[in-house]
Amino acid sequence: MTQSVNELRAKVSTPSDREIRTERIFNAPRERVWKALTDPALVAQWWGRGNKLVIERMEVQRGGRWRFVEHAPDGAHGFEGRYREVTPPERVVQTFEWDGMPGHVLVETMTLEALADGRTRLVTVSLFHTTEERDGMLHTDMAEGMEQSYAALDKVLAQLG
Amino acid sequence: MTQSVNELRAKVSTPSDREIRTERIFNAPRERVWKALTDPALVAQWWGRGNKLVIERMEVQRGGRWRFVEHAPDGAHGFEGRYREVTPPERVVQTFEWDGMPGHVLVETMTLEALADGRTRLVTVSLFHTTEERDGMLHTDMAEGMEQSYAALDKVLAQLG
Numbered sequence: 001m002t003q004s005v006n007e008l009r010a011k012v013s014t015p016s017d018r019e020i021r022t023e024r025i026f027n028a029p030r031e032r033v034w035k036a037l038t039d040p041a042l043v044a045q046w047w048g049r050g051n052k053l054v055i056e057r058m059e060v061q062r063g064g065r066w067r068f069v070e071h072a073p074d075g076a077h078g079f080e081g082r083y084r085e086v087t088p089p090e091r092v093v094q095t096f097e098w099d100g101m102p103g104h105v106l107v108e109t110m111t112l113e114a115l116a117d118g119r120t121r122l123v124t125v126s127l128f129h130t131t132e133e134r135d136g137m138l139h140t141d142m143a144e145g146m147e148q149s150y151a152a153l154d155k156v157l158a159q160l161g
Numbered sequence: 162m163t164q165s166v167n168e169l170r171a172k173v174s175t176p177s178d179r180e181i182r183t184e185r186i187f188n189a190p191r192e193r194v195w196k197a198l199t200d201p202a203l204v205a206q207w208w209g210r211g212n213k214l215v216i217e218r219m220e221v222q223r224g225g226r227w228r229f230v231e232h233a234p235d236g237a238h239g240f241e242g243r244y245r246e247v248t249p250p251e252r253v254v255q256t257f258e259w260d261g262m263p264g265h266v267l268v269e270t271m272t273l274e275a276l277a278d279g280r281t282r283l284v285t286v287s288l289f290h291t292t293e294e295r296d297g298m299l300h301t302d303m304a305e306g307m308e309q310s311y312a313a314l315d316k317v318l319a320q321l322g
Contacts, residue, residue: 063263084264095264102224103245103256105266107290127290129268 010150012143018134020126020142024150028157030114033122034089036156037110043068046152049145061086066094081105096126104133171311173304179295181287181303185311189318191275194283195250197317198271204229207313210306222247227255242266257287265294 010024026033036042040058047053052071059065060083067080081095084107092110097103106128113121128134171185187194197203201219208214213232220226221244228241242256245268253271258264267289274282289295 063260082258082264093264095266097243099224103243103254103268105256105268107264107266129288129290 008151008154010143010146014134014138015125017131018128020128020134020137022124022146024122025115026120026122026150026154026157028120028161029118030089030112030120032157032160033112033120036153036160037092037112037122038086038088042156042160046149046156048072049148049152059083060092081108101136105129106133106137169312169315171304171307175295175299176286178292179289181289181295181298183285183307185283186276187281187283187311187315187318189281189322190279191250191273191281193318193321194273194281197314197321198253198273199247199249203317203321207310207317209233210309210313220244221253242269262297266290267294267298 010022013021013023015021028036036046038060040055043058044053044055047068048070051073054069054071056067056069057065057080058068062083062085064083064086065080066083067078070077070079078099080097080099083092083094085091085093090112092108094108094110095105096108097105106126109125109127111123111125113123115121126134126137128137171183174182174184176182189197197207199221201216204219205214205216208229209231212234215230215232217228217230218226218241219229223244223246225244225247226241227244228239231238231240239260241258241260244253244255246252246254251273253269255269255271256266257269258266267287270286270288272284272286274284276282287295287298289298
């Protein structure tokens with residue numbers, strides 16, 4: 001099955017003044033996408049977009065913590081959070097905080113929808129405490145970074161198939 | 162100097178649909194209140210309201226973590242967060258998360274105002290991601306717990322004087 005170029009670009013929108021919503025279709029069934037999103041050995045292969053990723057913690061259950069350190073050309077960047085809800089294979093709610101802006105915490109709700117054609121739609125809604133924090137994220141290279149991560153995730157999913 | 166009963170009650174208000182604001186005057190100069198709020202050995206004496214408090218981490222600087230475990234009659238309760246801003250002796254901004262509701266994070270902004278009469282006004286504004294989370298906090302015994310903590314803080318401040 002082939003995908004059009006449009007489908008391979010994530011759709012980014014702002015459903016409210018404190019949210020960012022992204023939507024992307026992956027060419028794999030939901031159980032496989034779930035595995036690639038929640039198995040640390042697989043996450044290490046795509047989350048860092050080609051940069052070395054050290055997964056210091058990844059306790060995928062309610063109340064568990066996660067902490068990743070991405071070793072990019074400009075240095076090491078730590079990211080962390082805590083799982084609020086883990087409902088396989090359809091929903092994860094977790095917090096997200098970057099060491100560079102400590103104490104600025106957003107909540108990510110990831111929903112995996114099984115499509116009739118066997119593919120999976122991943123929708124991520126990020127809720128910020130303030131519009132300023134939301135806009136700050138929009139003004140980073142977040143969208144480009146996400147595209148790179150998702151392209152790497154495509155490859156992991158293909159290898160798993 | 163004596164305080165009226167009214168002054169010893171914290172004023173609680175809701176300045177927006179996602180915030181709780183509390184205000185309390187303490188009978189001590191600002192530097193002393195700052196010390197009681199930021200020195201772990203002193204915090205251990207008042208934060209737990211008479212319950213044993215174990216301070217697992219308290220790194221009072223931007224990016225630092227804090228984690229307290231209160232040993233109450235009904236069991237142990239963990240609380241934690243991260244410092245966003247620490248500006249002695251006037252302002253601390255930190256996150257706050259209770260283990261019982263993991264991934265629900267509020268941001269507390271504490272401001273210490275030095276009054277002309279040598280006392281200190283402590284204003285705390287808590288910002289939640291949603292109104293539901295804010296209302297959930299209002300419906301706990303938060304206000305009573307805060308009164309108990311502040312009464313214990315009064316005693317610590319008197320002993321420091």
